[in-house]
Amino acid sequence: MAGALSPRRIAIVGAGVAGLEAARRLAVRGLEVAVFDKARRPGGRVSTRRSESHAFDHGAQYFTVRDPEFEPRVRNWCARGVAARWDARIASIGRGACERKSDSTPRFVGVPGMSALARELSLGLRLECGRRVERLEQGPGGWRVLCDDGSAFVGFDAAVVAAPAPQATALLKSHPEMARRVAGVEMQPCHAAMVAFEESPGVPFDAAFVRDSPLAWVARNASKRTPGGSAGECARDAAGCIRGGARLPTSRDAPPGRAPLALRS
Numbered sequence: 001m002a003g004a005l006s007p008r009r010i011a012i013v014g015a016g017v018a019g020l021e022a023a024r025r026l027a028v029r030g031l032e033v034a035v036f037d038k039a040r041r042p043g044g045r046v047s048t049r050r051s052e053s054h055a056f057d058h059g060a061q062y063f064t065v066r067d068p069e070f071e072p073r074v075r076n077w078c079a080r081g082v083a084a085r086w087d088a089r090i091a092s093i094g095r096g097a098c099e100r101k102s103d104s105t106p107r108f109v110g111v112p113g114m115s116a117l118a119r120e121l122s123l124g125l126r127l128e129c130g131r132r133v134e135r136l137e138q139g140p141g142g143w144r145v146l147c148d149d150g151s152a153f154v155g156f157d158a159a160v161v162a163a164p165a166p167q168a169t170a171l172l173k174s175h176p177e178m179a180r181r182v183a184g185v186e187m188q189p190c191h192a193a194m195v196a197f198e199e200s201p202g203v204p205f206d207a208a209f210v211r212d213s214p215l216a217w218v219a220r221n222a223s224k225r226t227p228g229g230s231a232g233e234c235a236r237d238a239a240g241c242i243r244g245g246a247r248l249p250t251s252r253d254a255p256p257g258r259a260p261l262a263l264r265s
């Protein structure tokens, strides 16, 4: 949403990978960028949650390199220890069978967790975390970013909304046509469960795609922190992340007397 022909100061709402990458690209062209996010830290759905003994990537699990332009950046991240190749033993589970998947797609993860990527993308950027943007207003002095804590940031030449569609729609009230298009984007919910085991679960895979089930994916986070698979795994590292698919399990799906796997709806 530009307010001038040559915008110099840009406000970006959303410090997920989309907002951070947009900010980085604008900043390298010499534009002054401020990134606003309601969370305490950048990353959005690229996030690692830590307890004293465990760490879980509970959003994005890994990434691949499809665009050749992205390759040198990933090589650089790997050389600097920001990312690493995840040579996981990937399985496919379904109809009572567990088969090793024989795909050779190189997968990469952030080190020590996926949130390292968000930190890397944030370097050198002006971040305004803990700011929930309530309204974007355009006036004679440019765009104003109004937050729910009463703070106002003014004088932007353009604003970029890099929030998921439902949140973006709320911010686009002054641009009804854009709001209408964004409102048409259907998002599907999913649940992520973080499960810690006393001992290694002893399964013959590091991650698995699950078919014909409310579950879509299971992963052992420990395998990410011990590159090459499970070598060196100890009980406190045996943390798993289980992601449910778009169709959420409900109490109706659970066999009598057993709780569904979803934590909450």
Ligand SMILES: Cc1cc2nc3c(=O)[nH]c(=O)nc-3n(C[C@H](O)[C@H](O)[C@H](O)COP(=O)(O)OP(=O)(O)OC[C@H]3O[C@@H](n4cnc5c(N)ncnc54)[C@H](O)[C@@H]3O)c2cc1C
Binding pocket: 013, 014, 015, 016, 017, 018, 019, 036, 037, 038, 039, 042, 043, 044, 045, 046, 058, 059, 060, 061, 062, 063, 064, 131, 132, 133, 134, 162, 163, 164, 167, 168, 190, 191, 192, 243
């Ligand atoms: C469980 C799960 C597993 C996934 N696994 C993978 C995977 O393995 N590989 C992969 O490539 N992708 C994966 N994805 C998808 C990937 O995580 C997302 O596509 C990507 O992170 C989205 O980035 P984004 O910047 O578009 O949005 P987000 O990450 O959602 O960022 C949007 C940001 O906007 C902020 N925001 C929203 N509204 C406001 C407001 N009003 N004011 C201020 N801030 C606001 C939010 O706090 C958030 O930080 C997974 C996603 C999930 C949920």
